[in-house]
Amino acid sequence: MQALKKESLTADGLLFVSNEPEPSLGHSDIKIRVAAASICGTDQSIYQITSRPGMRDEMLTHNGGNADRYQPIIVGHEFCGEVVDVGEDVDPELAAVGDYVTSEMHISCGHCQQCRSGQRHICKNIKVKGLHLDGAFAEYVVVPAENIVNLERFGGRDVIPPRLGAFLDALGNAVHTVMEGHVAGNTVAILGCGAQGLMASAVARTLGATRIYVTDYSDPGGSFDAKRLAERFQTARELGADFCFDTNEEAAPGQRRELMERARDEHGGGVDVVLEMSGAESAYNDAGSLVKNGGRILLLGIPSRPLRSFDFGKYAVWKGVTIRGVFGRRMFETWHAMLDLLASEKTGLKARLDRIIRPEAVPLSDFERGFELVRSHEAVKLLLEPGR
Template structure:
């Protein structure tokens, strides 16, 4: 089969590799659509994080959907069977640590991630644990189904804590997950949504998807603009997706006293932060977000998508065969793509 193979250097190769075989408790999926994540870009670029984490050489990628073509021994047919259309929950939990045994598999302390710690899905066929398969409605478009995993990050971030209903919201970072979060906040009844990003294309898309006010931090005093828009109170909720130190500071400075912050963005390293004034004296509540709750968030995702509350196709910027992978990875790196979808079965 064709697969994107990653060696210990920048870039990737589309090569022929043996088709995998499912072992006990696993399924083999014919991959119909995959999407590119920020994590994949770290691996593709072979940056310091990737060098310290990714066990090259190996197939990478983790956001996917496809058809089950084979099940290994020990798979419960009531859970998943041949012919099912599935997406993958990419966090593979151990099942026996404290977190797993207390209903928090998404933060398993022995967590492995598809395409990061174990072979991935940028391929024509992929093996995943059966318990990580999410069975989709058969009429869900492949490209939509492939985005449910990252969309789950947006859902958990937005709905954490008190949620956003009737609350003012600041979204820092309008990459694909930030843009998805804007849709979730709008569908959940946020009273005001403000979004920040230095990319005008992304700000334009944020306005299309429901942001009431968009701010370019390169030309705008973000904190002043937020306070002006909220009658001097600041926002009730901060949704942080950028991982950028300046944006994080602006977000917390814009947060009202007693507000709630959900943090998904990952800084490149340690950052300086005014803990006393921005959290302690504000009595702010801060929630770190790691992936999706297994599988509470997936049920929320399904309702939002299948009932038309959000349109995941709105964040897709490219539909290309996997043979065109170099062009879309370069488009992402240059800031000229939002969410590319690759189709492994097309040439």
């Protein structure tokens, strides 16, 4: 089968389409033919591995320990497809050949303290398919049956078409973060206008946030220039944001100040909830400035290096703020909540999300173009189709 692998962790790029044997099926596994997959920020980090030492170390934790001993793995973890084989120990209630499914790609151990206390998503021994183990940018993928999310139970392709089914993993991150923020009846600031920030805008609107501010930082020399950011902000407004601000004070004089003043003056000293989805150092200080006393900051973005400055005294202690990290999706509460939200026509969530999916899919063999479209922010979410 055709599969996209990361050859080595010593340089950027180094992804290659390789001819691989189909993965073998264990007794408790399910084998899926991948219909569509989607490129995520994590995949971009793997692509540009030299600027993401944390990601490289993470990949090596279960694969050789150092870059010399790394064994190339198939990347990719956002996908949907059709069941083609079921291990002999799998309960037939879970899935049958022909079912339309996706999978949670975080594999928890089942026996650590976190797993045994209802927190499998932060399992101490977690392994991620597409990061530590072979993933889904391939014609076939095998997953443990207990990780399967059977989309037939949520209306099948009619309700969750593959163009949406391909990135439920990513949407699940946004849903998890917004739900942890308890946004209903509250004011929200979403920092970062990438795929997560956009999806979170739609979900926060759906879940009853009263006011949604979205920010990002334009980089005149980079790909997210002022023009591209203006397009992103337009999309954010279509998805649910009320107001968007460019926090680069040189490129957009006065915008950051206006945001801070509005948050302070109109909402009792700041917003109730900040969702940090950029990983950019400046955004953490924005989060601390924007949040009201007693508010909440949820962290989903991952900084590329340890932060040099964040004033915990000023932004956390004096303000009595709760700061919380969010990882993955709760297994499987987040999945169920997300699929119910998508299935309910009244929420309008599905129609809104449709705006962020690039209409044309890209064949897996043309992955370079797909990665470039996402890296340059020309596409928010795009589908990769293996075997085409």
